Amino acid sequence: MGFLFHAIELPKFLTATFFVGLWRHLKLMVIVGLTRLGLYKPAPEDDDADSGYNPNSYILLLDGSCPSLVTVPIEVAIAAVKLKVPILLYSDYLLLRRGNTDELVKGCSICLESMELDDEVRELITCNHVFHRGCLDTWVDDGHVTCPLCRSMLLPPKLTSFR
Structure with missing residues (x-):
């Protein structure tokens, strides 16, 4: 009693790559x-990713001389x-904005504290939002390069030359 095995020819699309992809899809x-269904909870992400920026990370900025992105x-x-x-001092900011009293910022949107006349503030170049110097510096030290309120870049493209 001998069994004869006949070679079965499989279609060409049934390759190892096909089966690996099918396995991944079924697993997902x-x-x-x-x-x-609440029966599976993925492993928690690495908490270090939320604790600040990675000092080896890069951002993409527009080059002021040409319309291309530069890794910085x-x-x-x-x-x-x-x-x-x-x-600048908040009192100087008030003097500069004398005519636009309806647009005056009276409090810092980061710490939610009011601004005193002798407080140092930073007025953003791109959007004119104003924050306490320390509050914005802390925001930037955490790796943020956008306005905390409107997310515009803190520096316009022409001022981002790093050479």
């Missing part, structure tokens, strides 16, 4: 189904913001 469907280390962007966003 099972995980999503179990998650929706986050430390350089932070230093540029602190160097180029002007610092």
